[in-house]
Every structure is written in C-alpha cells, then in structure tokens.
Amino acid sequence: MAAAKRIASSSAENDDDHQLRGKRPRSIPSFASVIGEVMLVRSFQGLCDSLEPLIRRVVNEEVERGIQRSMRTITRSPSLRIQAREPASLRLIFTNTTLPMIFTCNTILDNNGQQLQLMLVEKIGDQITPKTLPYPIKIELVAIEGDFPSPIDRDTWTPAEFNKKVVRERNGRRPLLLSKEVNYSMKNTSYLSVGDVEFTDNSSWIRSRKFKVGARVVVESCNGVRILEAVTDAFVVKDHRGVSYQKHYPPKLNDDVWRLEKIGKDGTFHKRLRNAGIFTVQDFLKLSVVDPQKLKLIIGERTGITERMWDTILKHAKTCEIGNKLYITRGSNFTLILDAICQTVSVKSDAQHSQDITACLKGEVDQLVKNAYENWNSLEVVERPVDTILQQAQAIAMAECNNSDLMQYEVVFGGIIEVDSNTQAINQNDEIGFGDWETSDHIFN
Structure with a gap:
C-alpha cells in the first residue's frame, strides 16, 4: 500500500515538471543580431539595384541579335517567304x-x-x-x-x-x-x-x-x-x-513494213508479209490498192485478222506521204498514169467518144493496174508538177465540202477530158481543177 502511494506521488511530480517546462518563455534575439540582419538585407538590395541596369542592357542586346539573325534566315530561305502569285511580265x-x-x-x-x-x-x-x-x-x-x-x-x-x-x-x-x-x-x-x-x-x-x-x-x-x-x-x-523497234509517224514509203502499227519486228505478221514479198510500207500500200482481200489473207493466214486490227494497220499506212512520182504503163487502148502506191491518177485513151470509154473502161483499166503492179520495176517514172498536186488537193477538198462524187482518176481522150460519172465533156483548154492536166501532151508526145 505504501509502495503504491510512492509511485503515484512520483508520477504526479513528473507531470508538474513537464508542465513547468512547457510554459517557459522563448529566448529573445539580441540587439546585435537584429542589426546584423538588417545590414545584410540592405547590402543585398543595394547589390541588386546596382546590377539591374547592367542585366537589362545585356538582355536587350542579346534579344536584338536574336531577332536580327531570325530575320536574315527568313529573308534567305525561299520556303519561308510568303510569295504572291502575281503574273510576271x-x-x-x-x-x-x-x-x-x-x-x-x-x-x-x-x-x-x-x-x-x-x-x-x-x-x-x-x-x-x-x-x-x-x-x-x-x-x-x-x-x-x-x-x-x-x-x-x-x-x-x-x-x-x-x-x-x-x-x-x-x-x-x-x-x-x-x-x-x-x-x-x-x-x-x-x-x-x-x-x-x-x-x-x-x-x-x-x-x-x-x-x-x-x-x-x-x-x-x-x-x-x-x-x-x-x-x-x-x-x-x-x-x-527500244529505238530499233520504234514506229514512225508518219511512215515513209521505204520504211520496213514492221514500222506500221500492230506489225511487230520479226513477229508473226511480219514473217507472213516478208514471205509474200512485202518488205516495205510502199509494198503494203500497193497491194492494199490492187487486192486488199489478198493482203488481209496474207496477214491473217489461218486465224484471220479482226476488222479493228486491219483498220488500225491500214489507217497508219495511209498517213504515209506518197510523194510526186508518177508511173506510166501502156496497154492496147489505154495509157495509165499511177501514183507511188498504184492508185490510178489518169487514163489516156485512143477512143474518140466517151461512150466507147464507158463500155470498156473498167475492165481494161483494172487489168492494166494489175499488170503494172506485177511489173512495177519496169514502169516509166516521171515527176508530177507541183501545181498539179495542189490542184488535186483543192479539188478533193471541194468535193468533200459539197458531198459530191469524185472520180478516182481522170480520163483523157482526143483532146477531151472525162471529169465526172455523167461523162460530161469539157474542153481541155478550160480550167477544171485537178482534172486539167497541163502536162498531158508533154508526157505522152
């Protein structure tokens, strides 16, 4: 019992000491320390005031230099400039x-x-x-x-x-x-x-x-x-x-036939044409005039050839410039003048009346054309006058504009020139477009 009282008394004393220590007043700074702190703050403030103008001047100079460098970069770089699309004079x-x-x-x-x-x-x-x-x-x-x-x-x-x-x-x-x-x-x-x-x-x-x-x-x-x-x-x-396989636009008469569209060099069509003796564009065009069906059979042997492909080849071939050479062949009653692709340009007959020509013209002319094709290298060659070429081109253009029928060739007989399918006779001295052959006497006399 006595021991318990001593423990309780000791605990109470400890609590009183703790409370006394908590209630002790804080220490008051000395006057010297306060004066020191005030002087330190005033010294730092003075230092800042003295450095501020220097810092401002340095910052301004650096900013100006940076702006100048940026402006020079923008001026030099075309990709950064804003360019107006104004038409240049x-x-x-x-x-x-x-x-x-x-x-x-x-x-x-x-x-x-x-x-x-x-x-x-x-x-x-x-x-x-x-x-x-x-x-x-x-x-x-x-x-x-x-x-x-x-x-x-x-x-x-x-x-x-x-x-x-x-x-x-x-x-x-x-x-x-x-x-x-x-x-x-x-x-x-x-x-x-x-x-x-x-x-x-x-x-x-x-x-x-x-x-x-x-x-x-x-x-x-x-x-x-x-x-x-x-x-x-x-x-x-x-x-x-690929230049050695290039197609020509337009082709020339002496070009190899494979220069035409759809005919490949050493291809199937080329070999068939070569075996048939057709080596050049001129050979191709001559046979297309004399016997187009035979030419189609040569190209489309066995398998045939589509109309579209045939039209493509022929259209390209016909863009060829045939030149101004004329080829002369003579029969028993007619003398034919052909162009470079075996088209009949003019026929001269010994008959004196158009009725005589109408009766026998077509059959004999066709036969003369075939004979001329087969003996092409033996034909007489002359140059067509330039004026005549121009007249022929003008006459064809006029006929197309008027939608009128135009004979494929003219017929000259006894000083009379056949100019249309109605056997209209016109004096040879009159001007009649390309039918007026001023060189007829020169060629046949």
Missing part, C-alpha cells in the same frame, strides 16, 4: 513546245526535227512581244514533272513551286538531263537555240510517267527581276534500246 517560253516520244541518249528535237528554241518575252495583258535585256542572263535547263503546272497555275507560279517539281536523277545514276553547256547565255537578243540536250533515264519511274523540259534564269544573273520559267509540253522518254 517577263517570261521565258519555248517556241516549239510539242515534242515527240524521245529515247534516252538521243538529242531532243521537236516534231520537225529542230532543236529547242527559247525566247524571252514581255507579256502585258494578252499581248506578248520579244524582249531584249540590257544585260546578259544565264539560263539553266532542268527536267520537270509531266503534270506541272496544274490547270489552275498554268499561267503563273512561284520559284518555289517550280523548283519543287524539278526531277533529280535516281541514286547511282548520271545527271538526268545532259546539255552541251551548264548554263546558256542570252545576250543582246531575245532568242536562244538549245542544242545537244538529252535524257539519260526513262520516264517510267515517276508518277506522271512523263517529263517536261524546263528553263529557268539563274538568280544571280537577273538583277532581282522576276522572269517566269519556261516549260515544254509533256512527253514520254523511253530507253534507247
């Missing part, structure tokens, strides 16, 4: 924009076999006039995508849009477009002939499958003047290994 143009299919490693020529021709012009509204600058400009040729420009931008574009469509060579290849000179110079003239330009790669690997030739002025040579770039029409570029 000065522009380069190709005077011969239409180009045929081209083979690699072959000089680029237009449809007439001429070199590319560039011209500097000034366009004001719809009026275009040649322009000569007082200083020389350098011109660079480049390969352009075949789908540039778009229909919307056909008349104007920015340099960035043009440069974006420049086609570069494929990896590991030679430069895509090779020219005689790196830069062509135009000085004291508005015309420039561009020769010895060729592609080194075909156009099958780009999206449009076609190229264009573009011409742009070197920036350093134009004195800050905007000159719109020139572009040709789009064209296909094929590998030069």
Whole structure:
C-alpha cells in the first residue's frame, strides 16, 4: 500500500515538471543580431539595384541579335517567304513546245526535227512581244514533272513551286538531263537555240510517267527581276534500246513494213508479209490498192485478222506521204498514169467518144493496174508538177465540202477530158481543177 502511494506521488511530480517546462518563455534575439540582419538585407538590395541596369542592357542586346539573325534566315530561305502569285511580265517560253516520244541518249528535237528554241518575252495583258535585256542572263535547263503546272497555275507560279517539281536523277545514276553547256547565255537578243540536250533515264519511274523540259534564269544573273520559267509540253522518254523497234509517224514509203502499227519486228505478221514479198510500207500500200482481200489473207493466214486490227494497220499506212512520182504503163487502148502506191491518177485513151470509154473502161483499166503492179520495176517514172498536186488537193477538198462524187482518176481522150460519172465533156483548154492536166501532151508526145 505504501509502495503504491510512492509511485503515484512520483508520477504526479513528473507531470508538474513537464508542465513547468512547457510554459517557459522563448529566448529573445539580441540587439546585435537584429542589426546584423538588417545590414545584410540592405547590402543585398543595394547589390541588386546596382546590377539591374547592367542585366537589362545585356538582355536587350542579346534579344536584338536574336531577332536580327531570325530575320536574315527568313529573308534567305525561299520556303519561308510568303510569295504572291502575281503574273510576271517577263517570261521565258519555248517556241516549239510539242515534242515527240524521245529515247534516252538521243538529242531532243521537236516534231520537225529542230532543236529547242527559247525566247524571252514581255507579256502585258494578252499581248506578248520579244524582249531584249540590257544585260546578259544565264539560263539553266532542268527536267520537270509531266503534270506541272496544274490547270489552275498554268499561267503563273512561284520559284518555289517550280523548283519543287524539278526531277533529280535516281541514286547511282548520271545527271538526268545532259546539255552541251551548264548554263546558256542570252545576250543582246531575245532568242536562244538549245542544242545537244538529252535524257539519260526513262520516264517510267515517276508518277506522271512523263517529263517536261524546263528553263529557268539563274538568280544571280537577273538583277532581282522576276522572269517566269519556261516549260515544254509533256512527253514520254523511253530507253534507247527500244529505238530499233520504234514506229514512225508518219511512215515513209521505204520504211520496213514492221514500222506500221500492230506489225511487230520479226513477229508473226511480219514473217507472213516478208514471205509474200512485202518488205516495205510502199509494198503494203500497193497491194492494199490492187487486192486488199489478198493482203488481209496474207496477214491473217489461218486465224484471220479482226476488222479493228486491219483498220488500225491500214489507217497508219495511209498517213504515209506518197510523194510526186508518177508511173506510166501502156496497154492496147489505154495509157495509165499511177501514183507511188498504184492508185490510178489518169487514163489516156485512143477512143474518140466517151461512150466507147464507158463500155470498156473498167475492165481494161483494172487489168492494166494489175499488170503494172506485177511489173512495177519496169514502169516509166516521171515527176508530177507541183501545181498539179495542189490542184488535186483543192479539188478533193471541194468535193468533200459539197458531198459530191469524185472520180478516182481522170480520163483523157482526143483532146477531151472525162471529169465526172455523167461523162460530161469539157474542153481541155478550160480550167477544171485537178482534172486539167497541163502536162498531158508533154508526157505522152
């Protein structure tokens, strides 16, 4: 019992000591420490006040330098400039924009076999006039995508849009477009002939499958003047290994017959024609006039040939220029004048009346034509006068306009010329279009 009282008394004393310690007042800082802290704050504030102008000046200088560098970068970079699509008054143009299919490693020529021709012009509204600058400009040729420009931008574009469509060579290849000179110079003239330009790669690997030739002025040579770039029409570029199999448009009389469409070199049609003695386009056309059914049987031996394919071959062959050579063959009553593909141009008869000709004309003329075809190399050859060719072309055009029937050839007999199917006789001295053969006496006398 006594022990419990001592424990309780001891616990109470400990609680009283704890409460006394919690109620002790905090220590008060000394005056010296307060004065020291105040002096330290005032010293730091003075330091900041003294450094502030220096810091402001340094920051301003650095900001100005950064802005100037950014402005120079934007000025130099065409891709970051905002360019207005305003039509340039000065522009380069190709005077011969239409180009045929081209083979690699072959000089680029237009449809007439001429070199590319560039011209500097000034366009004001719809009026275009040649322009000569007082200083020389350098011109660079480049390969352009075949789908540039778009229909919307056909008349104007920015340099960035043009440069974006420049086609570069494929990896590991030679430069895509090779020219005689790196830069062509135009000085004291508005015309420039561009020769010895060729592609080194075909156009099958780009999206449009076609190229264009573009011409742009070197920036350093134009004195800050905007000159719109020139572009040709789009064209296909094929590998030069296919040039030996190229079709000709139009074909020539002495071309191999496989130059015609649908007839492949050393193919089935070519072999059949060659075995039948038809080697050239002229041979093909002559037989198509004399006996077209025989020609169709030769080409379509066994399997035949569709009308569509036959029409394609014949249509291409008929675009051939037959020239002005005439071939003369004589029979017992008639003398025939044929053109280079065995078409009858004129018939001279010893008969004195049109009735005599009407009765026997067709059969004997057809036989004479067949004989002439079989003995072609023995025929007499003369040149047709140019005036007569023009007259014949005019007469054909007039007949087509009037939807009138036109005889395939004229018949000359006893100073009278047969001019239509109604056997209308006209004096030979009158002017009657292509039927008036001023050279008849010269040829037959």
